[in-house]
Amino acid sequence: xxxxxxxxxxxWFVLPAAVVFVTLFLVPTIASFWFSLTRWDLFEAEFIGxxxxxxxxxxxxxxxxxxxxxxxxVLTSGAKTVLGLLLAVLxxxxxWMQGFLRSVVFFPVLVSTIGVxxxxxxxxxxxxxxxxxxxxxxxxxxxxxxxxxxxxxxSVAMIDIWKGVGLATLIYIAGLAAISPEYYExxxxxxxxxxxxxxxxxxxxxRPATVTVVTLSLIGGLRSFDIIWxxxxxxxxxxxDVLASVIFKQYQAGFYGLATAGNVILFLLVAVIVLPLTYWxxxxxxxx
Numbered sequence: 001x002x003x004x005x006x007x008x009x010x011x012w013f014v015l016p017a018a019v020v021f022v023t024l025f026l027v028p029t030i031a032s033f034w035f036s037l038t039r040w041d042l043f044e045a046e047f048i049g050x051x052x053x054x055x056x057x058x059x060x061x062x063x064x065x066x067x068x069x070x071x072x073x074v075l076t077s078g079a080k081t082v083l084g085l086l087l088a089v090l091x092x093x094x095x096w097m098q099g100f101l102r103s104v105v106f107f108p109v110l111v112s113t114i115g116v117x118x119x120x121x122x123x124x125x126x127x128x129x130x131x132x133x134x135x136x137x138x139x140x141x142x143x144x145x146x147x148x149x150x151x152x153x154x155s156v157a158m159i160d161i162w163k164g165v166g167l168a169t170l171i172y173i174a175g176l177a178a179i180s181p182e183y184y185e186x187x188x189x190x191x192x193x194x195x196x197x198x199x200x201x202x203x204x205x206x207r208p209a210t211v212t213v214v215t216l217s218l219i220g221g222l223r224s225f226d227i228i229w230x231x232x233x234x235x236x237x238x239x240x241d242v243l244a245s246v247i248f249k250q251y252q253a254g255f256y257g258l259a260t261a262g263n264v265i266l267f268l269l270v271a272v273i274v275l276p277l278t279y280w281x282x283x284x285x286x287x288x
Contacts (some may be wrong), residue, residue, distance in 0.1 A: 029267070036261040041254070052261035061238040062262070065246035069269070072157055072242055073221030079161045080217045081210065084168025089202065091169065092176050102173070106166035113163065117230025120159045121146060124231075146232050149239035156231050156240055160224065168213045175209025176202070211281040215274060222270050243269070 036052055038045040056062050091102050108116065123130050124145035132142030145155040183201050192200065225244035228234060234241035234249070241249075243266045250259035 032260055032264055032267070035257065036264045037257075039257045040260075041256060048257070052257045053265075055258060056261050056265065061241065062246055064238050065234075065241040065243050066265070066269070068153055068240065069222055069242040069244075069266075072153060072160075072224060073218055073273075075154070075157045076160045076164070076221040076224075077214060077217040079157075080165050080168040081213050083161070083165050084172050084213055085203075085206070085210070087165065087169040088172030088176055089198070092173055102169075105169050108163045109166040109170075111163070113226045114230045116159065116163050117227050121231045124155060147236055149236050152232050152236060152240040156228050159231065160221070160227050163227070164217065164220065168217060171213050171216075172206060172209050175206040179205045207281070211278065214281070215278055218277070219270055219274055222266070222273070 035045065037047060037049060039048050039052075040046070087105055091098055091105065095101070122128075124132075126132060126142070126144040126147060129142070129145070131145070135142040143151055146152050179202070183205065184197055187197050187201055223244060224242060225248065228240055228242055228245055229248070232240045234245040243262060247259050247262040247266065250256075250262060
């Protein structure tokens with residue numbers, strides 16, 4: 001009688017991926033949780049419980065970094081989602097030089113983030129920057145884009161949106177291509193206008209692309225560091241500091257346990273925001 005035991009052979013294909021996952025993700029994650037409860041350096045670690053977390057939430061500049069992170073992530077994610085959809089609709093409408101314009105929109109995605117940050121830091125210089133010189137030529141006094149505490153975070157967010165909207169547009173173009181023309185034909189027969197087609201056909205049926213864009217851009221916004229460090233280094237003062245830049249500064253200062261606690265907080269913040277949002281989007285997804 002043949003044995004009914006399942007063959008272990010298929011599991012050998014899963015084993016390499018499991019080893020990589022455990023080694024590169026699970027073990028470092030658990031280690032981060034442990035070291036966030038210690039005061040450590042390269043040679044020793046002293047267990048101090050939740051003191052790092054208490055200090056993190058008691059320092060005003062650390063709390064401001066978390067607030068800035070939320071503002072930055074929501075602003076950049078929302079703008080990329082809206083602008084990406086509008087650009088995708090425009091770039092699939094058959095306009096003149098459509099292929100070239102797609103390349104122009106996507107090009108910033110391919111450019112080094114550090115390079116973009118350094119370039120815009122020069123362009124936005126309050127006295128020598130091309131942007132303010134252009135505004136001055138038409139009689140407008142340009143603001144201190146990156147050195148005004150009230151504007152710095154939003155100026156960096158605009159740079160991030162410019163760089164990242166191309167990827168959102170590309171995802172939406174793929175989503176629009178998957179919509180059958182029959183839906184638009186049926187809506188035209190029913191007398192729907194272009195505006196009604198956009199809200200009643202395009203927006204609901206492109207929801208899978210929206211889920212992808214919102215998820216990726218929100219995670220990117222919450223984890224953003226390089227563009228901020230290249231433009232303002234979190235300044236002036238702590239005006240444009242986000243969690244990632246605060247964590248980096250703590251590592252630089254030798255507060256490794258506090259910085260590790262910040263990493264854990266950032267990890268939990270991403271999980272708490274993104275997972276429920278993705279679940280909510282998927283529940284409302286249109287069944288094509």
